[in-house]
Structures are given as structure tokens and as C-alpha cells.
Amino acid sequence: MIKITNLQKFYRTEEVETVALNDLNIHVQEGEFVAVMGPSGCGKSTLLNIIGLLDDLDEGSYVFNNVEVAKFNERKRSDLRKHNIGFVFQSFNLIDELTVFENVELPLIYTNVPAAERKKRVEEVLEKVQIMHRRNHFPQQLSGGQQQRVAVARAVVNNPKLILADEPTGNLDSSNGNEVMNLLTELNEAGTTIVMVTHSEHDAKFSDRVIRMLDGQVIMETTTV
């Protein structure tokens, strides 16, 4: 599903050029659950952003679902993203002005799903993450675990092929964290590909494969099962 070869990514300021990712190669199969680990600043978040088409790459190739997307413009990327990729962030990133229901509904609006259909799908997914009773609450009225469940619901409501999770349990206590990991595992078992950046060895155990990075390069890959 994801095939990245010889990826280079630099950050330039006026005087310094920093290599963020250096000649990186990654393959992710459809239906896989991959964890990316490494110390702060090793480039794992940059990698995740590139996979999620939020950032562009300087050199190399990125094939997503057999299509070369490295040179896509913003519009094409946005299209690809909204139909295929769901995001879960460490800091949840829910919109404060929208209720739980409306936050989850948002991706469906951007993909022009009709209102009746939207309502059905949002309710389904809210049931799935067991937050239906909070559907009319605003994010700041929820606990961290509940917020992250909403974020997961929002990530999957469009039935994306791929979910990108950036330290999804980073702001949660262990029991809430486990709940979220169980949710992700369930999704994976239902066929969704998951790429997750994490610091937690515990969370990494939920994945099929762990990619370890250092200084912008993959240094080790281990299969967990």
C-alpha cells in the first residue's frame, strides 16, 4: 500500500540545512499495523506527515496504492487524503466550536456525503467507540480518553484505508491509553492499515511490526508477533 524509496527531506533556514530524513525506504502492506519508534528528533513525525501527504518530500519516490504521489499538488493531495487517510493525534486536535457529533461529521462533509447518510454513519461510529451518549457535548467537556475516542471515530468515519496515529496515547493515562489501543487493534483486525508513531514499548506491542529510526534513517525492523 505504501512504498517509499530513497526518501530525502531537508529543513532549511537561511544558514543551516538539517537533514530530517535521509535515504529512507519503507514498505507497508495493506492490512498491516506498523509502529514507528525512535528518540525525539529522529524524524518519525516528519515521516508520518509525508505519508499523510501533509508535507512534501525533497527527493525520492512515494507510491500510495500503486500511484506515484510524490509530485502531487495540494489539491490532489487533499483529495487523496480525505478519501483514504484518517488521522489520530497526540493532542486529539478536535475543533472546540463543534460538538462531538459535528467533529466526527466533518470529514463526511468534505467528501460530500449526503446529510442522512452522514447521520447514520456518524452514529454508527460513535456507537462503536462508545461515546454516543456524549454526542452533543463539546470537546472541552470530555475527559482526555473520551476526546481521543472521538478523534479515532473521526479518523475512521470515512472508512479510510489507512490510519496514521501520532502518539495516540501520549496524553492519556494507561487505562484510557489501553482503550484507545484496543480500538485501533479492532480497526486493524477489520482490515484498516495503521501506521502509528509512538514512544511507548507497551503500545508498540499491539502492532505487527516495529520500525525503529535514528537520525532520519531506519535502523531496525522487528516483527512483534
Add this chain to the structure above:
Amino acid sequence: MTKHDIKSTFRYLWRNRLFTALNIVGLSIGISACWLVFSIVHYEFSFDKKTPDLQDIYQIVTEIKYEGEDHQSAGVNLGLAPLMEEQALDDALVVPVYQQYFERFIVAQNDGEKPVVVEEQDNVIGIRTSYFQLLPYEWISGNAQTAFQHPKSMVLTESKAKMLFPKDDISSILGRVVMADTAQYVVSGVVKNLSFPSSFQAQVFMPVRDAEWKPEWNSRNSAHLLFVKTKNAASLQFLLDAGQKRHQEIAGEAAAKFGYTSKFASMPLVEKHFNTKYNIDGLVAEKKVIYGLIAIGGFLLTLACINYINLSTAQVPQRAKEIGIRKTLGARPLSLTFDFLLETCCICLLSLFLSWPIVVLFRNLYPEFLPAGMEAYSNPWIIAAFLLILTLVITVFAGLYPSYLINKLRVIETLKGKVETRIQGTKLTLRKGLIVFQFIIAQFFIVGALIMAYQLNFTLTKDMGFSHDAVVTVRMPYKSYQNSDVDPALYKQALQKYPEIVKIAQGHEPQNQNHWGNIYDFAADTGRVQFNTPLKYIDKDFIDLYEIELLAGRNLKQTDTIHDVLINEAGIKALGLQSANDAIGKYLLQGEHKALPIVGVFKDFHQKSLRTQIEPLILVSSNNSGQLQTFHIKLPTDSKLWQKTFAIMEREWKTFYPEAPFEYQFADEKIKNLYETEHRTAKLIDLATAVTIFISCLGLFGLATLTAFQRTKEIGIRKVLGASVTGIVGLLSKDFVKVVLIAILIASPIAWWAMNKWLEDFAYRIEIQWWMFAIAGAMAIVTALITVSYQAIRAAMVNPVNSLRDE
């Protein structure tokens, strides 16, 4: 547009209520200004537009050349209308409109009830039936053909009929009698008022009197207007030529003798409303003023939009996360732009609601700035359409730049909370530029308002050359039924008995804009010279009451036969005399038989407003109430006695003039009224100053908020390192003071130039001083500091532990 968008927009606006409120207030001021200006402009430009065949109607006017100068008169010789009517072919309609004057109309009532009396008749005209062919009057009763069969008939408009016959059904008043002064007129028709703004304002129509329908070519009066309607330009020219020829035959010789030429010309009715040369009824609008108003409206709207842009771009960093999320979830730039424009549109609409009470408030507080009669013809649909378009224009104009910024935000950084806070770098950003621009305008207005206030104060406090403290004036009755023939000296003598009346005199007001004058001959050393001078009629107590200083000779004596004359220093100079004493005993000759002896010379005083230099002036003794016009009464120094004095004055007044109302006015007040235009301008400028300062402060507040947000971390570090709250407030405020200083530097020379221009209208004026700019600058800086300090202090008080925490 989905329900979803609107809901989240309103939630967002509510969460940021402070900024929403600032935006709404700012924009509503801009919208109100445009609303008012549009109403005025639309009204002024709709004048006469609905007159049928507007393009074919012309007013005949007179152009005069005298002593090398061009003069214009809206009036024509009485002989012109009958001549044109006689010579006109079928393709031309000749319409004389002769202003009539009546002291009052009286309508008797049945059953011994008090008659209806309406004073001060204006808008009464003498016409021929052609008038009703020119204008589309709708007849309620009577008709154009029969209305003027009788010479003493009268047609009324509906509104006038209601005023004169308040208790009657106006469709049944035909044949009723109206006493116009001493003549009886019979109501022969009632027409509806014109439904559109028109240069034709008359309310009462009567047939042209025989006395005004005669071949009179030697005199002209601006009360006699003439219109011609024709599609044929040659026809119009033919009539003008015929008139010119006849005028030349009859009055040509006299004109040549007095050294003037006069020519009939045509002015299209289309141009009448904006042609100030022929303004006789005060109805004409100046295009210059209209364009000035449009500029002010545009200015205020621009300021308000700038503000909106400032405040909303200031919020971009705070809302970056939301934008990032939306982008991540697949929102296209277009949909983000749309969302933001929707938000702007909501704010505009809310501002529109708020501007309604503002407009109503302005109309009530400043009715003098709105053309009279505007309300009667305002068209709510056109105004609504304008406001709708305005809202859309503001939405796009004010919303585009912030939405551009929103689209420029980089998603990854926003999601990490690392917002690109320095959106434009630290140098002179667009936003700072906008603030500078706003403060330039604010500073300009502050300086303007200040200098105007000083000059207007100067006009009141300057020594006028006569003493006007505690002096009141009372106009002598001038209407026949008010006993105006009673000798005013009787009232004067009656008052002189009371100790409360310190002094009493009769005569013209010492200072006003009225012009009375005459041309005298004076026997100088070099022969007879013509002396064209303004004059005032006074009695012998006048110069004592006003403490006008005599430099030579004696005060005038009052007799019925001799008219003594006092002359001022400027007059002495104009006559070419060396000293004041030289003038005493000389004569001013009026015609061949009348000689006025100069008995005294007085010190120059300001007989007109400070706009003009002191000119020659003579004071002439008189016993005639028509000439003297006004009583002048000096009140006691102790103002506690004034009420009693007024009571005495009124009691005596009623014994001599029972029919005339007793009305007095302080001389100080009259002097102030000479500068009514200036006071009005000053009032408007004061308002503009307050509004621009207010709007500029809104913008500054937005910038301060942004800066405080951007520098949170820096402030935290400084505090950890030991900076005090005061130090940080100073640090944050310094930048804004700089912005305002730049504005002051740019605005001051512009304001200096403009105010110098304004002051040039005054022959006697204050000097513009450097400290006026200093005061204005200090005001701007203090206002700016107060505005900024709230955010600066808040930022400085934040616990650095919070601002330095980084996840």
C-alpha cells in the same frame, strides 16, 4: 452553505465575543456612515428627476456684467413673461413663477370659534395655468382649466389645505375663503403634493396679479422666475433673442449709462439643483459638499474594513489549530475561504443591525446635517438594496486578506501548536502600516478639531471694538397688524423710566452680515469723488450703549430733518482725509438736494464677522422704525435682576404691541450665530474625530493582542531572568508608541496645510502654534497607551511557568 457552517460560525463568534463585538462595533460605524451618506446622495441626485420631459425644461436667468465682474440673477424683468407668451409658438410653454409675500393667512371658522391663523407665508406663488402643464399635479378637487377663472382664486396643495382647514374634509373646501392679509381669496382647487423631490416647492398657487403682468424692463427682482418648456432648441433661442431685443430697446440706454450689460440665458432644469449661482431658496445642493460626504463615508468604511482585517488577522494564530485540522480532514482552500467569508458576512449582517439604531441616533442628534425633506421622499427599497450590496462588498473587501492568510498556514506546524506567529516578519508589517494609516487620519482630525475650537473661541472672545456684555436685542414689529406703525421711541421712553434698564438704544445690530449701503458724493480736495459705503441707522444712545469710542467731533443729534453722520477710521482713509478732525463739518451728498453732515469720527469696530476686513462704515441718525429695526437694551450687571428686567420689558411691550410676540436675544448669542456654518463644521469634525480615534483604537487593540500572543514565550523568559511587570509593559508599549509617532509625523504637515486653508477664510485669525500639534500628539499617544496597556499588563502578569511549558 450548510447549517453546520453557520452553527459553528456563530459558536466561534460567541466564543470570541470580545473580538466579535469590536468588529461589529467598528463595521457598524462604517456602515452607518455609508447608509447616511447614501440617503443624502440619493435624495440630492433624485431632485427633479421625475419631472415629465425633464430634458426639455429650462429656467430663464439673467447674466449681468458690471464693473468687469460677472453677476448672476435667477430673476428676470417682469416684461419678459408676457412677451414670450405672446411670441411663443405651440411648441413652447412659458411658465412664470412669481414669489408672493403675505404676512399671514386667516381662515374664519363657524360658530364663533377662533379663526385659523398661519403666519409667515412662504411658498406662495403667482402663476398662469401653464404651471400645471409643466408639473404632474394630481387634482383632488377642481381642475387646471377652471381654477384661475377668477383673479382672486387660490389653489392649495393637500398639506397646505390640511394646515389651513384642519377640521374640514379637504375635498370639500372649494369655494371657502382665505384672508391673505387684507385680500379675500377663494379656494378653487386642491392638488396632491408632488410625490418626488422637486425644485418646485410652492404650496399655494394664485393667478399672476395684473401688477406683475406688464412690460416692465427697467428693474429686476429675484422673486420673478421664468421657465420655458420646449423640445425645440431654435424655439428657445428665438424667445431669448426676442426678449433680449425688447430689453435693449427699452432699457438699453439706462444700462449703458450705469455701465452694466445684462443678457438672458437658459439653464436646464436638470442642472438647477446643483447650480449654486442661481440659488435663491436655499434648496440647491453643492456638488463639492456631496463629494465630500461620499469621501467621508468611504473613509470611515475603509477604516472599519482595515480594522476588521487587523482584528481578524490578529486572531489567525489563535485559530490556526482549527484551520490545520480542517485542512488535514480534506478542506480545500476554497471551502476555507468560503467559511471565512461566511463568518465575515455574519459579522457584517450583525453590524448592519447595529447600524440601524446608530443611524436613527445620528438623525436625532444632528438633524442639521441632513437635507430638509429627505425623510419625506426616502425610498426604503433602494436603501435596502444599497445596504445589501454594501454588505456583500464589505464581506469580500474585508474578508479576502484574512482568508488568504488562513490558506497560507502550514498544516503540520499548526497541528503541533507551532504556529507561524511572525506572519509578516518583525519590520513594518502590513498590519502596522494599516494602523499608521488609521492614526494619520485620527491625528489629522484631532489637530483639525483643536484648531477649529481655538479659532471659534477666538471669534467669541476677541475684542470687537464694542461692548456686547449683558446686551439683549429685540426686533421691532414689522407686520402691519402688529402695530408696526407705533413710534418705537414710545417703547424706549417707557422703558427708560425703570432703573433696571441700564441703557436702551435703537438701530441696526452693530455686527451682522446684512448689507445696507449707499453711494454718496464727497467734495474732496481733488474734486467730487464717489463714496460707496455700508451704513447703519442708529439713534443717539447707540454709541454710548455699545461703548463705541469717538475719536473726534460729537455724538449725533436726533431730529426729524437732519441726518447726522458718524464715520469710522477706515472711512476717513477711503475718503483720502489726513486726520479724523479733517472730516468734521464735511458733507456726504446724496443726489443734488440732500447733504449729510459728518459730525464725528469713531474708532473702527468689527461690523461684520471676522471673516472680512474692517471696511468703511457710516452711522446715520434716524427716527424711522423701518430703518432702526431693533431695540438694544443693556441689562444690569447683576444677572439676578435679569428675570425681573425681562418681565418689565415684556409688560411694556404688550401695552404697545399686543399682537406681536415678545422675543429677545443676547448680543453674544447673535455674534456666535455669525459663525453657524463653522460651528456646524466643528461639530461634524468633533464627531469624526471621536469616531476615527475610536476605530483606530480598535485596530490598535487588535495589534496589541496579537503581539502579546506572539511574545508570550519571550515575556516568560524575560520574567524568569528577572524582568519586572512594569518593564515588560514598557517593552510592549514602546512599539506602539513608535507606530503612533510615525503617524503623528506624517499627519502633522497635512493637518497644518489643511487648517491653514480653513483659517484663510478669516481675515482675523489665530496663529497655528507648535504646541497645538504637541497637545494633539500627546492625546493620540495617551489614547494609544491606554488601549495597549490592557493587553500588555495581561501578558506581563502571566505566570512564566505556563508560557514556557512546551509539550
